[in-house]
Amino acid sequence: MRFSPLITDLYELTMLAGYLEEGMHETPAVFDLFYRQNPFKGGYAVFAGLDTALTYLENLAFDKEEIAYLKGLNLFRPRFLEFLRDFRFRGRITAPAEGTVVFGNEPLLTVEGNLAEAQFVETALLNIINFQTLIATKAARIAHAAGNAKVIEFGLRRAQGPDGGSSVARAAYIGGVRSTSNVMAGMQYDIPVKGTHAHSWIMAFPDELTAFRAYADVFPDSSILLVDTYDTLKSGMVNAITVAGELRAKGHELVGVRLDSGDLAYLSRQARRMLDEAGFTEAKIVASNEVDEYVIESILSEGGKVDIYGVGTKLATGMGDGGGALGGVYKLVRIGAEPKLKVTSDIAKATLPDRKKLLRALSEDGSCIMDIIALADEKIEIGRKVYNPVNPLQFTHIPTGVRLTELRTVAMEEGKRTGSSSTLDQLADRCRQQLACLPQGCLRFINPHTYKVSISSGIHDLRLRLMEELQQA
Numbered sequence: 001m002r003f004s005p006l007i008t009d010l011y012e013l014t015m016l017a018g019y020l021e022e023g024m025h026e027t028p029a030v031f032d033l034f035y036r037q038n039p040f041k042g043g044y045a046v047f048a049g050l051d052t053a054l055t056y057l058e059n060l061a062f063d064k065e066e067i068a069y070l071k072g073l074n075l076f077r078p079r080f081l082e083f084l085r086d087f088r089f090r091g092r093i094t095a096p097a098e099g100t101v102v103f104g105n106e107p108l109l110t111v112e113g114n115l116a117e118a119q120f121v122e123t124a125l126l127n128i129i130n131f132q133t134l135i136a137t138k139a140a141r142i143a144h145a146a147g148n149a150k151v152i153e154f155g156l157r158r159a160q161g162p163d164g165g166s167s168v169a170r171a172a173y174i175g176g177v178r179s180t181s182n183v184m185a186g187m188q189y190d191i192p193v194k195g196t197h198a199h200s201w202i203m204a205f206p207d208e209l210t211a212f213r214a215y216a217d218v219f220p221d222s223s224i225l226l227v228d229t230y231d232t233l234k235s236g237m238v239n240a241i242t243v244a245g246e247l248r249a250k251g252h253e254l255v256g257v258r259l260d261s262g263d264l265a266y267l268s269r270q271a272r273r274m275l276d277e278a279g280f281t282e283a284k285i286v287a288s289n290e291v292d293e294y295v296i297e298s299i300l301s302e303g304g305k306v307d308i309y310g311v312g313t314k315l316a317t318g319m320g321d322g323g324g325a326l327g328g329v330y331k332l333v334r335i336g337a338e339p340k341l342k343v344t345s346d347i348a349k350a351t352l353p354d355r356k357k358l359l360r361a362l363s364e365d366g367s368c369i370m371d372i373i374a375l376a377d378e379k380i381e382i383g384r385k386v387y388n389p390v391n392p393l394q395f396t397h398i399p400t401g402v403r404l405t406e407l408r409t410v411a412m413e414e415g416k417r418t419g420s421s422s423t424l425d426q427l428a429d430r431c432r433q434q435l436a437c438l439p440q441g442c443l444r445f446i447n448p449h450t451y452k453v454s455i456s457s458g459i460h461d462l463r464l465r466l467m468e469e470l471q472q473a
C-alpha cells in the first residue's frame with residue numbers, strides 16, 4: 001500500500017528545503033518518538049502501528065504529480081524539487097514489537113538517518129503510531145473489562161474517516177478485540193467479520209415477527225436478531241424465541257439476540273432467563289449502545305449475562321478521560337556527534353538526550369518489575385542506581401533477582417525491513433501475555449498503579465551536563 005509523501009505538515013517540507021540549502025541534509029541525526037502520559041489516565045499503553053509505519057517508510061517516494069503540485073505552490077526552489085525526485089527513507093528504525101506494553105517517556109520508535117529523511121517522516125509516523133497505539137490501548141481496556149465475553153468492533157460509522165476505520169479495526173485486534181463489522185478491514189487484515197442487523201430491517205417489514213422470520217430464512221445458521229425495536233422483553237424476546245423454535249424444527253439454531261438500549265444488565269439477565277427457559281441455552285446475548293470499559297464493568301457488577309459486546313463509537317474514537325488522542329511527540333536527541341536536549345523550565349518536559357536502549361526488568365516468573373531507559377552503549381547491572389525521569393531527586397536501585405531484557409530491536413535498516421511481518425494473532429497474543437505480567441493494579445481504570453520507569457545514571461548525568469552547558473551559553 002502506498003501512502004502519499006504529502007501526508008505531512010508543510011513545515012516538514014520547508015525544513016527539508018532549508019536543510020538542503022544549508023548543506024545540513026546529510027548530517028546524521030537521531031529522533032525519538034515517545035509520549036508523556038498514558039492515555040485514558042490509565043496504567044499503560046499498547047504499542048501499535050509499527051507495520052503500517054514501516055510500509056510508509058519503505059515506499060516513501062514523491063511521484064511526478066506530487067512534485068508538480070509542490071512546484072505550483074511557488075514556495076520551493078527548483079533545486080529542492082529536483083532533490084525530491086530521488087528522496088527516499090534509507091535510515092534505521094528501532095522499536096518494540098507491536099502489542100508490547102509501554103509507558104510514558106519511553107522511546108518507542110527511534111529514527112536514525114540523515115537529518116533530511118529523519119526529520120521529514122515526523123508527521124506521518126506520529127499520525128500512524130499515535131492513533132493505532134491509542135486504539136490498541138482502548139481495545140485492551142475494553143477486552144480486559146469484558147473478561148471471558150468477546151468484543152466485536154462496530155465503530156466504522158463513527159471512525160475518523162474511512163482509513164481511520166481500517167486502522168481502528170487493526171489496532172483493536174492487537175489490543176484484544178476479536179472481530180470487526182468493517183468488511184474492508186476484514187479483507188485488508190484478515191480479521192474475522194461479524195454482524196447482526198439494524199432497526200431499519202425490522203421497520204421495513206409490517207411487523208417484528210415477519211422481519212425476524214425473513215432474516216432467519218436467509219441466514220438460518222448465522223442469525224443474531226435485534227430485539228429492542230418495539231419492546232425488548234414483551235415483544236422482541238418473545239418473537240426471537242418463536243423464530244428460534246421454528247429454526248430448530250428445520251434443523252438450525254438461532255445464534256443469538258442483540259440488546260441495543262435500556263439497562264443492559266437487567267435486560268441481559270431477563271433475556272438469558274427467557275432463552276434458557278425456552279431451551280435455547282446456547283443462544284448468545286450481544287449488547288451494544290455506547291458501551292465502553294466502564295459500562296461493561298457496571299453490567300458485570302450487576303450480574304449481567306452478556307456473551308458478546310458490540311463496541312463502536314467509544315472504541316473507534318478513543319473516547320474517554322485522557323483519551324481522544326495520544327500526545328506522542330518526535331524529538332531530536334542527537335545530531336552529528338552531539339547529544340541534544342530540549343529544555344523548558346519544566347523538567348518533566350525536558351527531553352532525554354542521545355541514542356538509547358529500553359530495558360525491562362522481569363522477575364523469575366516473568367512479572368514486569370520496572371523499565372529502565374539507558375544510553376545505547378551503557379552497561380546496566382543489577383543493583384545500579386536509577387532515577388525518576390521527571391523528578392531526579394527520586395531514585396531507586398535495580399532490584400536483585402531480576403532479568404533485564406531489551407524491549408526494542410532494529411525493525412528497519414537502510415530503509416528495508418529486517419524481518420517479515422508478524423500476523424495480527426501473534427501481536428494480539430503478545431499483548432495478552434504482557435498485560436498478564438503487569439502488576440495487577442496497572443490494569444485498573446480508576447487511579448491505576450504507576451509502573452516504575454526509570455532513567456539510568458548515564459542519561460541522568462548527561463541531561464544534567466547538557467542543562468548546565470545550556471545555562472552557561
Ligand SMILES: Nc1ncnc2c1ncn2[C@@H]1O[C@H](COP(=O)(O)OP(=O)(O)OP(=O)(O)O)[C@@H](O)[C@H]1O
Nearest residue numbers: 260261262263264265266289290291295298299302
Ligand atoms: N447496566 C448498565 N450499567 C451502566 N451503564 C449502562 C447499563 N446499561 C446501559 N448502560 C449505558 O447507559 C446508556 C443508556 O443510554 P440512553 O438511556 O441514552 O439509551 P437508551 O435510551 O437506552 O437507548 P437509545 O437512546 O439508544 O434508544 C448507554 O451508554 C449504555 O451503554
Ligand SMILES: O=P(O)(O)OC[C@H]1O[C@H](OP(=O)(O)OP(=O)(O)O)[C@H](O)[C@@H]1O
Nearest residue numbers: 154260288289290291310311312313314
Ligand atoms: O453505540 P456504539 O458503541 O457506537 O455502537 C454502534 C451502534 O451503531 C448502531 O446504531 P446507531 O448508533 O447507528 O443507531 P441507533 O443506536 O440509534 O440504532 C448500533 O445499533 C449500535 O448502537
Ligand SMILES: O=C(O)c1cccnc1
Nearest residue numbers: 154181194195196197312
Ligand atoms: O452488525 C451490527 O449489529 C452493527 C454493525 C455496526 C454498528 N452497529 C451494529
